[in-house]
Amino acid sequence: MNPFVSLIIISFVSLVFGLIVMWVSKKFKVEGNPIVEQINAILPQTQCGQCTYPGCKPYAQAIASGEAQINQCPPGGEEGVKKLAELLDVEVIELNPDNGEAKEIDMVVEIIEKDCIGCTKCIQVCPVDAIVGAAKHMHTIIIDACTGCDLCIPACPVDCIITIEAPLPKFVQRIDKPALYSTIEQAQQW
Amino acid sequence: MSGLFFIFISAVFINNFVLVKFLGLCPFMGVSSKYQSALGMGLATTFVLTLSSILSYFIHTYLLVPLGLEYLKTLSFILVIAVTVQVTEMILHKTSPLLYQVLGIFLPLITTNCAVLGVALLNIQEQNNLIESAVFGFGASIGFTLVLVLFSAVRERIEMADIPESFKGTPIALVTAGIMSIAFMGFGGMVR
Numbered sequence: 320m321n322p323f324v325s326l327i328i329i330s331f332v333s334l335v336f337g338l339i340v341m342w343v344s345k346k347f348k349v350e351g352n353p354i355v356e357q358i359n360a361i362l363p364q365t366q367c368g369q370c371t372y373p374g375c376k377p378y379a380q381a382i383a384s385g386e387a388q389i390n391q392c393p394p395g396g397e398e399g400v401k402k403l404a405e406l407l408d409v410e411v412i413e414l415n416p417d418n419g420e421a422k423e424i425d426m427v428v429e430i431i432e433k434d435c436i437g438c439t440k441c442i443q444v445c446p447v448d449a450i451v452g453a454a455k456h457m458h459t460i461i462i463d464a465c466t467g468c469d470l471c472i473p474a475c476p477v478d479c480i481i482t483i484e485a486p487l488p489k490f491v492q493r494i495d496k497p498a499l500y501s502t503i504e505q506a507q508q509w
Numbered sequence: 510m511s512g513l514f515f516i517f518i519s520a521v522f523i524n525n526f527v528l529v530k531f532l533g534l535c536p537f538m539g540v541s542s543k544y545q546s547a548l549g550m551g552l553a554t555t556f557v558l559t560l561s562s563i564l565s566y567f568i569h570t571y572l573l574v575p576l577g578l579e580y581l582k583t584l585s586f587i588l589v590i591a592v593t594v595q596v597t598e599m600i601l602h603k604t605s606p607l608l609y610q611v612l613g614i615f616l617p618l619i620t621t622n623c624a625v626l627g628v629a630l631l632n633i634q635e636q637n638n639l640i641e642s643a644v645f646g647f648g649a650s651i652g653f654t655l656v657l658v659l660f661s662a663v664r665e666r667i668e669m670a671d672i673p674e675s676f677k678g679t680p681i682a683l684v685t686a687g688i689m690s691i692a693f694m695g696f697g698g699m700v701r
Contacts, residue, residue, distance in 0.1 A: 325578050332572065332585060336592045343596045347603035 355383045361402045365394045366446030367468030369419045374446070388412065393419040394466065426482040427465040428472065432457050434479035441471035441480060513644050516637075518699075520648030526624045527656045528686070528693040533624030537657060538682060540615065542668075547661035550615040551654025555647070557619045558628055561586075561593045562646025565629040566639055579633075586629040594620045624653055660689065 359379035370391035372378040381387035382403070389403040390412045397414065404411040430441075430450075437455040449465040452458025462485070472480050526532045533554075540550045565586045573579055598616045601609045609616075619625060628649045632642040663685055672681050 325576075325581060328576060328578065329581055329584065332568075333588060336588055340592055340595050340599075343599050347599045349602050349606075 355379050357406060358382050358403065361395070361399060361406065362392060363394045363399065363466065364447075365466035365468045367394060367466065367470055368446070369393050369468070371418065382407070388415065390415045391418045394468065426467045426469075427462055427485045428460055428467065428469065428480050429462075429483045430458055430460055431479040431481060432459060434477055436477055438476060440474045440476065444470045444474045446470065513641065516641055516644050517648040517651075520645050521652040521655065522693065522696040523699060525652040525656060525693050525696075526627065526649050527653055528690040529697075530627065531690075532627040533622050533653060536615075536618060536622055537653075537660065537686070538679065540618075541657055541661040541682075542664055544658065544661045544665060546615070547657045548654070549612050550618070551650075551657045553612045553615045554619055554622060554625070554653055555650040557590070557594055557597055557616075558625050558650035558653075559643060559647045560597070561590045561625055562628050562632055562642050562649075563639065564593060565589045566632060566637075566642040569633055582633060583626070583630065586626055590625050590629070591620050624649065656689070656693075660686065663689070 355376075356379075359376050362375040362379055364375050366374040368374065370378045370387065372381055372387070378387060378392065382389055389407065389409065390400050391414075392399055393414060395403075400414060401411055435452075435457045437452060437457060439452065439454050439458070441458060442450045442452060446468060447464055447466055449461045450458055450471065451461060460480075465485075467482070467485065469482065472482070520526075524530060527534065527537045536550055536554070540546045568585055568589055569579075569582055573582055573585060594617060598609075601612070601616070628646050632645055635641075635645075637645055664682060667681055667685065676684070
């Protein structure tokens with residue numbers, strides 16, 4: 320067969336395949352839920368679980384689907400509730416005390432290093448990987464990364480984790496310098 | 510019927526694509542470091558490989574042969590595989606987000622898995638009919654999954670072992686793969 324004809328045939332076959340893919344991509348288009356992303360952006364990303372959801376994203380999904388109230392995030396504080404209310408166009412409500420209290424002064428935790436036995440239990444519960452250390456070696460907390468969620472305090476078997484006042488207001492820190500960076504460039508800037 | 514059974518057994522063990530024919534080594538080395546991901550890759554490959562071996566049979570028999578364009582089979586099979594992977598990914602994303610998350614990155618990676626193309630081409634070479642092609646494709650991917658899962662289990666053990674510095678990582682993985690390959694050679698002669 321003339322090579323030119325085979326060229327046309329194979330191009331035609333490719334075109335048909337392309338059309339199939341196009342049709343399928345239209346037919347099975349997945350609508351993302353942009354509102355979830357927007358809510359998630361407002362939440363403080365402490366991943367502390369005080370809202371009763373496993374993390375900030377699941378809580379954002381729950382808010383978006385109407386399952387959860389906007390007042391279940393103590394780390395976000397009144398400020399966070401206000402922003403959520405603005406985004407979702409609902410009434411500003413008081414923080415739900417069942418989920419814990421918003422702290423007036425931002426707190427982070429510190430390990431009393433001479434008491435640390437190096438059990439790694441606090442490392443495992445830390446949602447933002449702010450604790451460094453290895454088995455049977457002393458651990459310490461990276462203050463800048465700590466979100467003050469206090470999840471490590473009950474995990475410590477020797478009660479050597481205490482809360483201290485944050486050197487910088489955490490809310491400011493979180494906005495300028497979130498615990499979890501969304502891009503590498505963002506992380507490298509700091 | 511017994512013919513199909515032999516094709517299946519032969520594709521899984523005797524002519525195992527990874528360890529005997531040395532096809533699909535990239536995912537074999539790449540995603541075998543964890544058991545979970547190995548299983549995910551295996552499942553995704555099983556699905557796509559079976560589907561694409563059937564589709565490429567149709568393309569070959571009803572399009573390329575009547576037009577006398579057999580020499581374009583590699584090109585058209587690559588097309589078929591790419592389209593199958595893309596369409597599978599999109600349908601899966603819509604219909605089963607959970608499975609989509611489990612398979613994740615592995616799904617698009619299958620496009621470049623040479624075992625998939627190898628099966629399609631071998632089907633033509635062996636002049637398999639439709640059912641035989643499907644069984645051969647399914648068997649090949651089951652063999653691929655089996656080896657991937659076995660190898661990932663071995664590699665998880667190797668991670669913990671005390672290995673000389675110069676053998677750490679890929680070298681010891683390749684040595685292990687070689688020994689596994691020798692073991693699989695033992696199946697040779699079981700069925701033709």
